[in-house]
Amino acid sequence: KQVEEDKRLMEAMEVEETDPAAVVDEKKKTVTKTEAPPPKKTKPVTTATKTTTTTKDSENIFTKSDAVRGYKIVNGKKTSYFHNELSEEAKTLIGDIAPKKLENVEAVKTKTTEGTSAWNQAGTWEEKNVTSWADESLRKQIEMTTFVFPDSSPAPGALVTIQKVIKLNGHASVAQVRGKKRYIYEYSAELEWQLEDATNGMKCVGKVKIHDIDGTVELGEGYEQDGFTIDETSDNSVRPLVDRFVQRGGFKDSLNNSIDDWVRLFKETY
Secondary structure, eight states: OHHHHHHHHHHHHHHHHHOHHHHHHHHHHHSOOOOOOOOOOOOOOOOHHHHHHHHHHHHTSOOHHHHHHTEEEETTEEEETTOOOOOHHHHHHHOOOOOOOOSOGGGGOOOOOTTSOTTOTTOOOEEEEOHHHHHHHHHHHHHTOEEEOOTTSSSTTOEEEEEEEEEEEEEEEEEEETTEEEEEEEEEEEEEEEEEETTTTEEEEEEEEEEEEETTSOTTSOOOEEEEEEEEESOGGGHHHHIIIIISSTHHHHHHHHHHHHHHHHHHHO
């Protein structure tokens, strides 16, 4: 056995000396070949010089929102579109606009419309509330209303008066509009009236309402009256007299005249 082994070694040495490729082929049969993985791809690195150039360029370029906000470039600076740069020709046409001291103050004063404030020299809309005065004066004017039955009536000398003003609602003001004065008022009233005749002891008490005491009613036209009632009476035979001389005529006309007189007083006072 030792001889046979030595013989095989000798033959192997002879083959290696004569054909080295055969030995390599024998090794390839027993050795497993392994391959290295492919190298990973990497992104190119941007240089510092390129980044700096891009940043400088972007400073002079508007963003999408700048155009909407109304920016523009004036003398190398970003500013608003409302910034107006005058040309030399425009400056020449405008001339010197620097403020100057007035030497004659009286020369620049304008005429003020009568009844307006000092600040309202143009006479535009200016309104003054006079409701307090109107409430008091209208109440007094209505309370002074009276009517005496004529001698031709069935009750000559009978007297109708206003006992009290139960309700008086409204407002009044005076306005200056482009140099013209306007009287603004609107009232409604509820009154208590009384008919009395001392010669025969006749007496009657009732109420009446007046609407639309305002500027839409012309003087002498009369004011709407309703809600006329007779609450107390000494004799039912008096009702026809009340209907004729209190509700439909006589006293009704006197009441309209009293309100017209108040409108005239309003315009005279203001």
